[in-house]
Each structure stands twice: as structure tokens, then as C-alpha cells.
Amino acid sequence: MDADLDLLARRRLETTSQIHRAALDLFEAQGLRETTVQQIAQRAGISSRTFFRYFPVKEGAAFPVQGRLLASLGAVALDADASDLGAVLSAFADALDSAIQDAGDPDRHEHRRIAQLLAREPELETYVGAQDAEISAAVRARIGEARPDVDGLDAQVVGAVVAALWRVTWDRWGAEALAERAGEPVDVFRDARAAFSRTLG
Amino acid sequence: MDADLDLLARRRLETTSQIHRAALDLFEAQGLRETTVQQIAQRAGISSRTFFRYFPVKEGAAFPVQGRLLASLGAVALDADASDLGAVLSAFADALDSAIQDAGDPDRHEHRRIAQLLAREPELETYVGAQDAEISAAVRARIGEARPDVDGLDAQVVGAVVAALWRVTWDRWGAEALAERAGEPVDVFRDARAAFSRTLG
Structure with missing residues (x-):
């Protein structure tokens, strides 16, 4: 079975x-x-x-990872131990970290092609904007489901930050890929995550 | 003259x-x-x-405020006193606060019409995503110009957070407007700003 x-x-x-x-x-x-x-x-x-x-x-x-990403965000464990919003945000950021690692090596070459395509097709950028909204909505829905005690505005903000983190990671990775000096996507993600903490911590 | x-x-x-x-x-x-x-x-x-x-x-x-908003973000004063990233972010958040207040009362009725239109025309949502990217780019450009000492990734993250803050504000205000219980946009903005601090502080 x-x-x-x-x-x-x-x-x-x-x-x-x-x-x-x-x-x-x-x-x-x-x-x-x-x-x-x-x-x-x-x-x-x-x-x-x-x-x-x-x-x-x-x-x-053009973006095959989106579906898997949404599924993984929708399954994030959020127990009552995640007592402050920072911990809730961290749980989703950990899920992004795993999703990016899973996308892993075989797709690396593909990512570079996607970055090149994005640079050439402005309409795709618009589509990426819609993906951000999907990510944000998935996070918000998951919080509403697993942690109904969290305020709606707070859930919305966590969703927006997760989407922004994802976007910054791929924008940056894409720019590096176009300049032929892209490293591991997950390293770019971790740098971005640290920069979010510096900005808002 | x-x-x-x-x-x-x-x-x-x-x-x-x-x-x-x-x-x-x-x-x-x-x-x-x-x-x-x-x-x-x-x-x-x-x-x-x-x-x-x-x-x-x-x-x-459909979104006449966008041009004024970009201009005001592009003119934000960022002196060396804004020594940490939180202070840089605050300067832009203050600019959003003013821009939203300036949009003010005469436009309120229009905002409600825009919210209704957004609910009816999914294609406009996609356009809103592109606006986020414009806001993010304007913030990043301004930091690069006024504070070349700030790391590029940090500037990108501040841009993404400013865009996310703007987006959460209008999403929320729009939802309230559709439910016929919208208050002052600037109050919604300040609530959202406080929620960002709670999430990331």
C-alpha cells in the first residue's frame, strides 16, 4: 500500500x-x-x-516548486509552545528552509533558466506577485486552523513576512544566477532570514 | 515662480x-x-x-496614489543617525504614514470603490503584486543612494518589509471597507505596523 x-x-x-x-x-x-x-x-x-x-x-x-511549497506551509506544526509571534514565524521559516533544500541539486540548473526567463519576460514577474499572495494566504490559513488564538492581523503579518522572505531569497538567487555566481539556494535563504532578523529584531 | x-x-x-x-x-x-x-x-x-x-x-x-507614494519613498531622509536597520525601516514607515494621511479624507470613498473592484477583478490583484515590486525597488534604490554603507541584502529586505506593510494595510482596509466597517486608513496602517513589530521584534 x-x-x-x-x-x-x-x-x-x-x-x-x-x-x-x-x-x-x-x-x-x-x-x-x-x-x-x-x-x-x-x-x-x-x-x-x-x-x-x-x-x-x-x-x-514555469514554477514547479510552488505547489509543494504551499503544501508544506499548509502542514506546518504550530503547537501552543509557539507562544510568541516570533516562534510562529520561525516555524514557517523552517518549513521554507526544508522546502528549498528539497528542491535541491537536480533543480539548480532549472532555477537558473527560470531566473533568465524572469529577466526576459516581465509578465512572469506579475505572476510571481500572485504567488506571493498565495503563499501569504496559505500561511494565514494554516495559522487560523492550528492556532485560532492568534489575532487575525498578526496572522496576516506573519503571512506577508513569509512571502517577503521567499521573494527576497529568489530575487537574490536569481540575480546571482544571472551573474553566474549563484551558490546554494538554501544559503541565500539563510542569509535573507538573518537580514530579516537584523531589520526587525 | x-x-x-x-x-x-x-x-x-x-x-x-x-x-x-x-x-x-x-x-x-x-x-x-x-x-x-x-x-x-x-x-x-x-x-x-x-x-x-x-x-x-x-x-x-485604478490606483492613483502609487505615483505619489513612490515619490515620497524616494525622498525619505536617511542620515547616518539612522544607525541600525530598524531605524532605516522606521524612516520609510513614517513616510508611508504621511502618504496615507495625505491620501486622506477626500479619497476615502474612492478607496472603497477600489476595494470592491479588486474583489471583482482578480487581474487587478496581479497588478497589485507588481506595485509591491515597485515599492520594494523604490526603497532599495533610495537606500543605495542615501546610505551606500548599508549592505545590499539588508536594503532589499527593508524594501520587502515596507512593501509587505503597505500591502497588509490595504488588504485589511479593503476587507473592512467591503464589510462596511472601515475606519481611518492611517489607523489600519498603525495597527499593521505594530503587528510587524510584534512579529519580528
Whole structure:
């Protein structure tokens, strides 16, 4: 049973990755605007219908990590021991840390391609803004669910800070990647996290 | 000479406001997608060419405060006395506080219309995401200019936090406005600012 589930999860990851690579290839070769979902699906060897089970819009296929990230933020453990807001924020930052490590090595080259694409396609930047809103909403929802005692405004602020932390990490990593001097994404994340503490601590 | 400049600035503000009201009227009546720059310009009694001197795209006309906000963030005084990052952040937060107060009473009704429009037109949300990036970039540029001693990553983080603070304020004010219980925007801002301190202090 577990083995079956593993197999399913593995297949899902493989399909995600196929769609992602097909989308990147096409976005790079012919631009975002000229690329259709149908073209991406065809190149990935799936139907358009299957595509939409993985990504709501074509732009989403450029960022395959987003779905996993949202899932991990939505599962963060927040017990009553996380007594102050700083501890609540830390729990989400730890989840980001893990998510970035999981994205890991095999995707590194892909990240560089995404950074290049972002630099060339301003419309994708707009899409990244919408991702921030998703991250923020996921954090807020998780706090509301696991810690209903936390004030709504405070939950909203934690969500906004987590989204900002994620954004700063990838902006910076992207800039470094374009300059051909990008290190480990997780190191960039940890630097950014330390800078947030310096700014607001 | 000063009187002439005042007159120019006043005219500019009046034109901004005319364009904004025309855009809101049309977005409300026929939707964002169906509304063209030409229609907005015509309703505001100007040429399309003049429109583009005020706003880069039609969506921008829904948010007339953005230009003033960016200008005020770009002019923040940052002397060497602002010795830690918290003080740098405070200087920008003070500028937001003033900008929100300046937007003041006459615009309150407009803000409610914008909140309603945002709830109805998801595409505008995406545009709001792009505004966050503009705010963040303006803060970063100002720090680079006035305080070249501040580390680049730290400047980026201050920018991200200022943008997040602005976003939380308007999200919250918008939600309150839709529920017909919105108070002073500046009060919402100050609550949000306090929540940021609680989260990260």
C-alpha cells in the first residue's frame, strides 16, 4: 500500500517535472505569449486536460516548486509552545528552509533558466506577485486552523513576512544566477532570514 | 515662480484625479478587460497620449496614489543617525504614514470603490503584486543612494518589509471597507505596523 502511494507520488513528481521542462523549453524558444497550454502538453506527452490537473495556468508551469511549497506551509506544526509571534514565524521559516533544500541539486540548473526567463519576460514577474499572495494566504490559513488564538492581523503579518522572505531569497538567487555566481539556494535563504532578523529584531 | 509650480502641481493632481474617476466609472460599468485607454482618456477629457504621461497602463489608473507614494519613498531622509536597520525601516514607515494621511479624507470613498473592484477583478490583484515590486525597488534604490554603507541584502529586505506593510494595510482596509466597517486608513496602517513589530521584534 505504501509502495503504491510512493509510486503514485513519484509519478506525479515525474509528470510535474516533464511539464516544467517542456514549458521552459517552449518559453525560452518562442516566448511566453506565443506558447499555448496545448503545445506544452504535447511536448510533455500528456493531454491539455492532464496539464490543468497540475497547473491552473501556463505560467504556473514555469514554477514547479510552488505547489509543494504551499503544501508544506499548509502542514506546518504550530503547537501552543509557539507562544510568541516570533516562534510562529520561525516555524514557517523552517518549513521554507526544508522546502528549498528539497528542491535541491537536480533543480539548480532549472532555477537558473527560470531566473533568465524572469529577466526576459516581465509578465512572469506579475505572476510571481500572485504567488506571493498565495503563499501569504496559505500561511494565514494554516495559522487560523492550528492556532485560532492568534489575532487575525498578526496572522496576516506573519503571512506577508513569509512571502517577503521567499521573494527576497529568489530575487537574490536569481540575480546571482544571472551573474553566474549563484551558490546554494538554501544559503541565500539563510542569509535573507538573518537580514530579516537584523531589520526587525 | 513658486506660484506657477504650485499651479502646475495642482493641475497635475486634478488631471490624475479625473483620469482615476473616469477609469473607476468604466471599470465598474463594463469591467477591466472591456475598458480601453482611449475610453478612459475620452471620459476624462484628455488624449490617450496624455493618459500615458500619467499612467503606464490602464490598470494603473485604478490606483492613483502609487505615483505619489513612490515619490515620497524616494525622498525619505536617511542620515547616518539612522544607525541600525530598524531605524532605516522606521524612516520609510513614517513616510508611508504621511502618504496615507495625505491620501486622506477626500479619497476615502474612492478607496472603497477600489476595494470592491479588486474583489471583482482578480487581474487587478496581479497588478497589485507588481506595485509591491515597485515599492520594494523604490526603497532599495533610495537606500543605495542615501546610505551606500548599508549592505545590499539588508536594503532589499527593508524594501520587502515596507512593501509587505503597505500591502497588509490595504488588504485589511479593503476587507473592512467591503464589510462596511472601515475606519481611518492611517489607523489600519498603525495597527499593521505594530503587528510587524510584534512579529519580528
